[in-house]
Amino acid sequence: MEILVPVDGSDCSFRALGFGAEMAGRYDGSLDVVHFAESESESTDAVVDRAERVLDAQGVDTEPEVNTDVEVEFRLSDGVGGDILDLVEARGYDHVVMGHHGAGTLERALLGSAAEKVLHAERVPVTVIP
Structure with a gap:
């Protein structure tokens, strides 16, 4: 089973x-x-460092990846x-595990939700963690 976990720093x-x-x-x-992320920065380094600590604690030997193939400065959740x-399709993942912020109705209507978009696409099994 090949699992993808996108992290956003939350x-x-x-x-x-x-x-x-x-x-x-x-x-x-x-x-x-x-x-x-649009580009690598101190913020992306902080996300990667925290992800590495989680992976080390779990005994998982993998390197977090920063994907900078995005061109928009302000990125709506729907775009993410x-x-x-796209990454699931290109790499053939069997499962996606994602966090969900539990945003309110108004926030979801304005910004969307990356987790909801992936879940509703029904292309791959998704586990959503609050």
């Missing part, structure tokens, strides 16, 4: 990473971690969801 995305790492270990799967789906 606590829920790192809870999802812990769950994904445990799932990969339990099912003898592989785990890829990706963070989408599309990027995740």
